[in-house]
Amino acid sequence: MILPKPAQIPKGHKVSNLKSQISNLFLPRGFGGYWRKVLAIVGKDVATEIRTKEMISAMFVFSLLIIFIFNFTFDLRTENVQTVAPGVLWVAIAFAGMLGLSRSFVLERDRGVLDGLLLTPVDRSAIYFGKMIGNVLFISGVEIVILPVFIILFNQSAAALPPLCGVVILGTIGFASVGTLFSAMAVHTRAREVLLPIMLFPVIVPLLLSAVRLTSAILDNTPFAEVSHWLALLVAFDAIFIAASFMLFEYVVEE
Amino acid sequence: MATQTALSQQVKSELTASRFNWSLGLTLASGLLMLAALYLALVWAPDAVNLEAPAERYAQRIFYFHVPSAWIGFLAFIVAAIAAVLYLVTRDQKWDVWGLASVEVGLAFFTMVMLSGPIWAKPTWNVWWTWDPRLTISTISWLLYIGYLMLRGAVDNPERQARFAAVYALIAAISVPINWMAIRWWRTIHPAVVAPGKNSEALGGFGMSDNILLTLLFCLLAFTVFYITLMVHRIRLENLKRRVETLKQQILYQ
Numbered sequence: 001m002i003l004p005k006p007a008q009i010p011k012g013h014k015v016s017n018l019k020s021q022i023s024n025l026f027l028p029r030g031f032g033g034y035w036r037k038v039l040a041i042v043g044k045d046v047a048t049e050i051r052t053k054e055m056i057s058a059m060f061v062f063s064l065l066i067i068f069i070f071n072f073t074f075d076l077r078t079e080n081v082q083t084v085a086p087g088v089l090w091v092a093i094a095f096a097g098m099l100g101l102s103r104s105f106v107l108e109r110d111r112g113v114l115d116g117l118l119l120t121p122v123d124r125s126a127i128y129f130g131k132m133i134g135n136v137l138f139i140s141g142v143e144i145v146i147l148p149v150f151i152i153l154f155n156q157s158a159a160a161l162p163p164l165c166g167v168v169i170l171g172t173i174g175f176a177s178v179g180t181l182f183s184a185m186a187v188h189t190r191a192r193e194v195l196l197p198i199m200l201f202p203v204i205v206p207l208l209l210s211a212v213r214l215t216s217a218i219l220d221n222t223p224f225a226e227v228s229h230w231l232a233l234l235v236a237f238d239a240i241f242i243a244a245s246f247m248l249f250e251y252v253v254e255e
Numbered sequence: 256m257a258t259q260t261a262l263s264q265q266v267k268s269e270l271t272a273s274r275f276n277w278s279l280g281l282t283l284a285s286g287l288l289m290l291a292a293l294y295l296a297l298v299w300a301p302d303a304v305n306l307e308a309p310a311e312r313y314a315q316r317i318f319y320f321h322v323p324s325a326w327i328g329f330l331a332f333i334v335a336a337i338a339a340v341l342y343l344v345t346r347d348q349k350w351d352v353w354g355l356a357s358v359e360v361g362l363a364f365f366t367m368v369m370l371s372g373p374i375w376a377k378p379t380w381n382v383w384w385t386w387d388p389r390l391t392i393s394t395i396s397w398l399l400y401i402g403y404l405m406l407r408g409a410v411d412n413p414e415r416q417a418r419f420a421a422v423y424a425l426i427a428a429i430s431v432p433i434n435w436m437a438i439r440w441w442r443t444i445h446p447a448v449v450a451p452g453k454n455s456e457a458l459g460g461f462g463m464s465d466n467i468l469l470t471l472l473f474c475l476l477a478f479t480v481f482y483i484t485l486m487v488h489r490i491r492l493e494n495l496k497r498r499v500e501t502l503k504q505q506i507l508y509q
Binding site: 178181182185188189190191195198199201202203205206209210213229230233236237240241244245248251252254 | 343395398399401402405406409410411415418419421422423425426427429430433434436437438440441
């Protein structure tokens, strides 16, 4: 429905590169080139982050604070820790991730990087995937530290760590997929950081629900068959919102 | 000056000619339909037989306005999503106006749902609120509507405002069915603490006799006509507002 026929659209029009996007994604010829461009954008973000360490350190401290504050406020004792722990983990990830996402395009805009990126001869979707993978990397970087801390503070078994990592990665991808799209919109608004959570949280409710259910299943050693539909929902969420954001991103950054 | 006169004539003709009568007719029709719906819902429809307490019986009549409001709320969302697709494809301002109008009208109806629901639930379920899937999904949809309007309010450039709003409306529309599925599963696995929350037939539910069903269907019709009327007025208002903006700009820069 959003895909117009290529013939109707004049060359150079913003919508016209959809065909090349798809061919870039699926054809071997364009494949290497496209992902090299994506990786170049990821590399730029990672290099910036390594030099400033602004975002990761803020996200990390913030998520630690959330976990500690939940410990105080819920007065976590052994009997209720199992029911609260998954929720605490995902609130920490979601809030810290929100912090990172809201910064994601601020530098780009304030220093005119976005204009530069838009002028480069790459697909808009390459910019989207570059930014999204960058966001996934940053949030994962925080999670690598947070997960062991979580296991220790909530007295969980370390054997839960590998499956937990899988769920966390899937959740992060879904979060960053639609989060990157909204972040690119929010940066052009007056409210900026304030608006992003208001837009993003209602949309990621299914993601949080399924991630929390899977996490508690892992921590409780529930058989996988009982929660497999939640995993399916999580994967479907990722796929649907990556596809939707990939198609809609060029409408967000065009100008 | 010539363009200005032409424009003002266009405005004048639009205000007086065919469009005016049409919207007036719709307004009258929806007013009569709503009055009839009120009569049917409050007087004509019989009491639900299995509800003993008077408070429950009176509160049950909220249902005739609650259900149609929820229907309009979701219908408005669908209209907004279709308008968003049409806007992104055609870049015609018209569809942006449609989307905005639909979300605003839908939000009004949804707020009615959110208010009338607890008023009914208190005498029937004895709580204002339960985490029933339907209640939860309604709240999230309501928040999505508010996010849409806040996003619009925070963007100055009108073209960008339309674009962002369309993108957001589409993502929101995609998220509603996924939300719906997730929340149903969430409740199926962990049954609600308040038992009737899971199944409305259990407590406060009632068999629908013919008259009750007829009243409900009539109310659905009345609300749909009311929605269309409000849309017509809101679209016209927004078009006039935008025309005033354009005229202001023209006069300022002449």
